[in-house]
Amino acid sequence: MKIRSIALALAATAALSLGTVSTASAAPAAQQAAKPTIVLLHGAFEDASAWSKVTQRLQHDGYPVVAPAVPLRGPVPDRDAVKGAVEAIKGPKILVGHSYGGAIVTELASGPDVKALVYVAAFIPREGETVGDLNAQFPGSQLGPDTSHTVESPDGPELFVNTDKFRQVIAADVTAAEAAVGAAGQRPILASAFTDKVTTTAPDSIREYAIVATQDRAIAPAAEEFMAERAHAAITKVRSAHDLPVSHPQTVAAVIEKAATAS
Structure with missing residues (x-):
């Protein structure tokens, strides 16, 4: 009986020791598993649903994702509209902008805990520049008077892409049916958003990544490449039309995850 009691005591001690080691090693593992929040900012003529396929991939890989609605009123009003939601996110974050959304990413770049910026077929402006001038x-x-029109609103003229030109200018890589859905649901942007000046330049200390859509007909591909090189961004070129998040979500998600995991 005495031998049995000693054996039981030894077994209990070993189990306790193993439990202690397991608990201690779990904490660093949990810390290592923490991932930055990915903030996705959409561009003109679209809403946050444009990021749906990218969001699904990022969430599948364990990333928290926030995709706020951008009012499309101008770089500064749009920055102010989403700033509170972005700054309320605890911990590190990666800001991602598509198209005009790149201007909003730039305006938010100096916020707390921003670790990297990703520009997806996007404008990468500097202080004092306008997205309209950069594109011109x-x-x-092909975005211009032949492919778009304005309507009056309480805030001023709003710009739409003509329904019959939407696929040509924005969504050449998806089916005609998918492009028609995008055209029907497009959100207008104030025309003045293209002439309002950006008020800041992204800090040099923040890593930048850019995906250039080489078949883009909304933003000139040469403009995308010029801005990306000027920003010293890590550049990925994709043979794609403007709607990269819709037509090439896997590639977009991969670049975002690269930005999120780079040291």
Whole structure:
């Protein structure tokens, strides 16, 4: 009986020791598993649903994702509209902008805990620049009076892409039916958003990544490449039309995850 009691005591001690080791090692593992929040900012003529396929992939890989609605009123009003929601996110975050959303990413870049910026077929402006001027510097954009129209609103003229030109300008890589859905649900942007100046330049200390859509007809591909090189961004080129998050979500998600895991 005495031998049995000693054996039981030894077994209990070993189990306790193993339990202690397991608990201690679990804490660092949990810390290592923590991932930055990915903030997805959509561009003109779309809403947050444009990020749906990218969001699904990121969430599948364990990333928290926030995709707020951008009012499309201008770089500064849009920055102010989403700033509170972005700054309320605890811990590190990666800001991602598509198209005009790149201007909002730039305006938010100096916020707390921003670790990297990802520009997806997007504008990467500097202080004092406008997205309209940046796009006009290079040939290749088909967004203009022949493919778009304005309507009056209480805030001023709002810009729409003509329904019959939407696929040509924005969504050439998806089916005609998918492009028609996008055209029907497009959200207008104030025309003045293209002429309002951006008020800041993203800090050099923050890592930047850019995906250039080489078949883009909304933003001139040469403009995308110029801005990305000027920002010293890590560049990925994709043979794609403007709607990269819809037509190439896997590639977009991969670049975002690269930005999130880089040291």
